[in-house]
Amino acid sequence: MSDYYDRVYDVVAQIPEGRVTTYGAIARFLGITSGARMVGYALNSATEKPIPAHRVVNRNGELTGRSHFPGDTMRERLQQEDIGFVDDYQIDIETHFWDPNDRKS
DNA sequence: GACCTGACGGTAC
């Protein structure tokens, strides 16, 4: 069943502080290149999970999922981790991008 | 049981 949900949680939970990743990167890491949507959907159920879902943004670095966070929790939390913002709700994804495949366990 | 929607991404026009 939603095994891949757990994998999403596992990957997201391993995102280093001050780093972010994208839905596509996680999806591709799980083997579903076009399943980025599913990753986001998984995180939808992960809002109550002990994972830094705020470190996951879309391919454009936009905080698309901030709507699921109370207030500006997502934005403020990222700023606390020294994440560079190019816009009020868009981070410097190219600078802080973290690929799941690059994790060192 | 069937249909619709949903934290996105890539390709086509």
Place this chain on the structure above:
DNA sequence: GGTACCGCCAGGT
């Protein structure tokens, strides 16, 4: 270069 449409899989109604 920008906009539009289609594709992926699962869950909720």
